[in-house]
Each structure stands twice: as C-alpha cells, then as structure tokens.
Amino acid sequence: MNPIFKSHEKDFMRIEADQVCVDYNGTVALYDASLNLKAGSICGLVGMNGAGKSTFFKALMGFVRPSRGKIRLNGLRVNQAQKDQTVAYVPQNEGIDYAFPVSVWDVVMMGRYGAMNIFRIPRESDRRAVFHALERVDLLDLRNRPIGSLSGGQRKRAFLARAIAQRASVLLLDEPFSGVDVPTEKLMAELFLQFRQEGHTILISTHDLNHVRDFCDFVVLINKTVLAYGETSEVFTSENLNKTFGGIPPNPLSGPESSKDFVNE
C-alpha cells in the first residue's frame, strides 16, 4: 500500500515485502501484500481468521513460496537471513509434541543450533545466551523441568526464550497472546517494549485490538491483501476496522474472543 517511510530510510528496512502474492493450488490466500518495517519498531498484523495472517508469516519465513513479489529481511533473501540468524520465528505451536523428552533448557538451546557448528556442541557463549533468555522470560528456576510439565503460559515463554536466544534482530510472533495467563501476558508485553528499545523489529499477529493500541507503533490491517498500513494512531479508525472485519466493527475494548465471534456469525 502506501509505504510511510521516505526513500532515504529504505536502507534501514528490517522487513521488506513488495507485492507478495500467495496461492494454494489456484486459491488466492494473499495478494499484493506490501510492508516495510524499520529497526526498533513493533507492528501489529490484524485481521480475521482466514484473512491471511498466517500465510503472510509463512511467506516471510519461506515456508510457502510466493507466486509473485519480493521479500527481504535485513536486505537479505529469506533463506540467507535464516542462515545468518537475523530472523526468529515463534509459531503458534499446535504441532509440538509436549511429551518429547527434552527439558526447558534443551528447547531454548535449540535456538542456538543455527549459530553452532555441524556437531552442535554448545560453547560458553551459547550457554550464556540460553541462560540470559531464560532469565528474561522468568523461567530460570524451571530450566531442568521437562517441557511437557509446564503450563500453557510457561510453554509460550519457553518458545519465546528460544527466539530470544537466537539473538535475531527481526522477530516474527504468530499470535503470542493466545491462551496465555495474565502474568505471562504482562511479562511478554514488557519484553516487547524492551526489544523495541534495543532496536529489534517485531511483527506480531493478533486479533486483540487492545494490544495493538497499547504497544504497536504500526499496524497492518489485512483481509487477503493489505487494507491499511501505517502508524497506529492514523490507521486505527473505525472506518478501517470496518473494512477489515467485514463491515461489523468489533468492540475495541473487548477481548480476542469477541472478534472471533463476529467471524462466526
């Protein structure tokens, strides 16, 4: 849509998507999606279920190949950015087997694999990164527990710690707030603000409009394509939200469940 950045800032783009189209066997999931994010910003990706949020993430992570368009992360192609550990991705984790025999420490250490040599032997710096990441999400005391023994919120924090341990400058978080308890939600919101301070770029998909209001600098409203994009104060108008949620304005003060209900009705 309308990139809000002036051309001389282009050099600093962390996430750059240009007219990305994705289709699954002829069905269009996303078309002409463009996005430019600079360092030190938090961007909310808002849309209904099935609006293409996850597809956009998958395209940014190279899990699906766009049929058209260009994606650059820190100026690099996606697979190169992944190899350089400049991008970390926290999925929704439906597919994880929580009975897997690994400890919290092991899981977070997996974030360091890409930075290790072929034998994946942790060095002192890797251990420090893991220790630090666990400290930030407040899971240090539970580091030797099996991952399956954690509560839902603690699991979310463990996977966030894995992304932190990667020390990537770009963080892609798919629905980080879904199904977490209040303390975890608070802790994560504080962490995201700290990350921004440190110069990280964060893209968060959510359907809780409160979160967007609270800490997103920018917001992308999508429904198969980017409907509106820009600074939160400018884009977050009832007119734009109408467009995004199919004419029925969700109450911005209600929780994530209500916006889902609108979809179902």
Added chain:
Amino acid sequence: MVSALVGGVCGLLSCYMTLKGWALMGDAVSHAVMPGVVVAYALGLPFSLGAFVFGVGSVALIGFIKQKSRIKEDTVIGLVFTGFFALGIVLVSKIKSNIDLMQILFGSPLGISQSDVNQTLIISFVVIFILLLFRKDLMLYCFDAKHARSIGINTGMLHYLLLTLLSLSAVVGLQTVGIILVVAMLITPGATAYLLTDRFDRMTILAVISSSFSSVLGVYISYWSDIETGGSIVLVQTLIFLIAFLFAPRYGIFKNQSLINND
C-alpha cells in the same frame, strides 16, 4: 558380537522412530525391502543396495499415492508395503536360487556367512556414524521441524536422511531377526527407554543398552535351548518393555508416588 552391534544400531534409531511417530513407517520400510533383497541376491549385488533402493522407493511411492489420491496415509502405507512384500515372496519362489525364504523372513544370526558379517559391520558403523553426527539436528527435526527450518536447517535433507538410515537399519536388522520381526528392533527399545527418562540423551543410551543386551541374551537363549533366534531376541525385548511399563519410576503402572509428589 554382531548381534549386539545390530541391536545397538537399531536401538539408537528406534528413539527417533518412536518420537517421530514413524512406527508404521518402520514396519512398511522393513517389509518393503524384501523384493530388493531377493533381486540383489539373484543379481549377485550386495543385500543392502537392493534393500536401500526398495526401501526408499516404497516411501517415495507412499508419498506419491497419498498426494495424488484421497486415500488416508495409514491405508496407503498398508497398501504399499504389503504389495512390495507380496512381490518379494513371489520373486523368491520364482527365481531359482539358494535363497531360503525362511531365512529372510525369520533371520538366522547363527548361520550368516563371513561376507554378510562384513557387510553388516560396515553398514552398522556407517549408520552409527551418521546418527551421531546428526543426532541433534534429527532430534530437533523430530521435535519441531518448523523451527529447524526457520533457523536455516535443510529439513528435506534430514527427512530423507532418516528414511535412508531406516532402510539401512532394516537391512542389518533383518539378518538377525528376519523381515517380519525387524520392526520390533526399530520400535521396542525406543519405547522402553521413553518410559524411563525425560532426557533425550539418556533415552538413546538406555535404548542402545537394552537393545544390545536383548540381542546377546536372545542369541544365547536360542543357542542353548534351540529355539528360533529372532523370536527369542524380540521376546526378551518385549519382556524388558513390560518391566519398564509396569515398574518405570515415573511413567510405569506402579509408579513411585513419592517421586512424583516431590516434583
């Protein structure tokens, strides 16, 4: 000695099979290598080559049929491996050679030739070497393939690597316990170890120990009491599993309550 090594190889791989949920895949591949073994034997090629081609071929075929039809995966797996297995049996009876069907089906560790022993040794060491080299990557692939991909690891390569190792292990396993029971070698030790620990490294060690121990004890029992070797090895493995199932400290039926309450 050879049996212990084979047990170790299969035990190591069984951890990945059970954690990845590939038990049925292991069954399929181990049966599907049958025609490969027969063809290789008839042409005078190494066992392992034929088994490898048909093992990987069956998996490719399973993937192809699943993708191109509406049939569910477990049905496709059952369909393909029985088809391959039947082809193997027909080939054995058609090709005039000195292959003993019973030997392929039930194995005969006490009666294998020196060249077979050498081949088994080479394959075993190759499999162990690759598994040790890629053990963390494969573990990550089994746990969270998405994350593996997101940090730039080639998951497609790991998928086929694991399948290749499965085919090779099936080949060494079938020489000791035979095609029908080789899947036990590829599942039971992993399942047993899984009940005993929450750490992946310990699980692999336990699986290797229990698997090697079962192989050696099974061979001894079979030698001294003149019973089928494959059967006795797998029975020992199953007994060890049952003991773990009943008495594992944390996950057994009669688990230690105090241990859980202390946690």
